[in-house]
Amino acid sequence: MKKAFVICSLLMFAVTGASAQLFYTKNGSVSFFSSTTMEDIKANNNQVISILNTRTGEMQFSLLNNAFHFKKALMEEHFNEDYIESAKYPKSSFKGSISNLGQVDLSKDGVYTVSVTGNLTIHGVTKAVTVPGKLTVKGGTISASAIFKVSPKDYNITIPAAVRNNIAKEIEITVTCSYEKKS
Amino acid sequence: MGKRRLLLIVIILILAAAATIAYLLWNKPHKDVKEAKGIRITAAYLYNQYISDSAKARTAYTDKILEVTGEVARVALNQQDQQIVLLKTNTADAFVNCTLEENAGSPKLNSTITIKGICSGYIGGDADMGLPGDVFLIRGYLNTK
Structure with missing residues (x-):
């Protein structure tokens, strides 16, 4: 009987232990930067939902395209209406997992280089991507960051000829998220 | 000539x-959010609208200026040091998530306030991990009128 109780408590601990491996944020940040000799364009989105499962290494990110904020109202308008078509494709998302989770010890403070592989969906087009990133563990909190490039052409985003020289062929995306533990 | x-x-x-x-x-x-008039709505009603009929809610509220009234669940700063105010809904852990353009001071937890901002829509959470999504308000201001 005593043995059964011990096993039961261990099992319960295992279950609750597993559910405590989930981290999330609803205010992560994604920004993009396009640089040409004509002009630099930058936009920020600070309403990114991201979930990290530290047991399986699964990571997901999703954001609303219309929440990107530009310095110029006209750029914001063109981005939403002509390029990303926010009304038709309101969200962009990524779903994937850390492929080198074995090299990460989240119980120890440090900066860990990770490689995340998964599917990136922008403008209704889904592509398999591998992105290098960093997981930072500091005093029990986890944050993630990544910088990578995407080409608008790969996601069927057409840039009109008139502004083709103003928008880079490859756009730099920066992701930063500070997670909190799901209770 | x-x-x-x-x-x-x-x-x-x-x-x-x-x-x-x-x-x-x-x-x-x-858009001049600060001086504009918005659609008056409660956080709980707005959230329920997005959950029950997202297409209808998108037409009615997405990209519109709203004045959302609700109870303060949390005040924090994002990575750009902008203030974030979470307004309670009728669903646990689900909020109207407001990013402010102008710091609102320190609204008291559980007090009822109104935030005016542009609604960007709803993002679902993850059902498997029991994390509900939020409705987002951007470029927000504390309504003092």
């Missing part, structure tokens, strides 16, 4: 007008 000279003046005037219009369009200001 010769006909040619008149034509030249007209062309210059047209070009100047076109340049002015282009310049004004290029520097067109963002």
Whole structure:
């Protein structure tokens, strides 16, 4: 009987232990930067939902395209209406997992280089991507960051000829998220 | 004055007008959220609208200026040091998530306040991990009127 109780408590601990491996944020940040000799364009989105499962290494990110904020109202308008078509494709998302989770010890403070592989969906087009990133563990909190490039052409985003020289062929995306533990 | 000279003046005037219009369009200001009037709504009702009929809610609220009233669940700062205020809904752990353009001081937890901002829509959480999504409000201001 005593043995059964011990096993039961261990099992319960295992279950609750597993559910405590989930981290999330609803205010992560994604920004993009396009640089040409004509002009630099930058936009920020600070309403990114991201979930990290530290047991399986699964990571997901999703954001609303219309929440990107530009310095110029006209750029914001063109981005939403002509390029990303926010009304038709309101969200962009990524779903994937850390492929080198074995090299990460989240119980120890440090900066860990990770490689995340998964599917990136922008403008209704889904592509398999591998992105290098960093997981930072500091005093029990986890944050993630990544910088990578995407080409608008790969996601069927057409840039009109008139502004083709103003928008880079490859756009730099920066992701930063500070997670909190799901209770 | 010769006909040619008149034509030249007209062309210059047209070009100047076109340049002015282009310049004004290029520097067109963002929506003035602070001074605008918004649709008055409670956080709980807004959230339920997105959950029950997302297509209808998107037409009615997405990209519109809203004045959302709700109870403060949390006040924090994002990575750009902008203030974030979470307003409670009727669903546990689900909020109207407001990012403020102008710091609202320190609204008291559980107090009822109104935030005016542009609604960007709803993002679902993850059902498997029991994390509900939020409705987002951007470029927000504390409504003191």
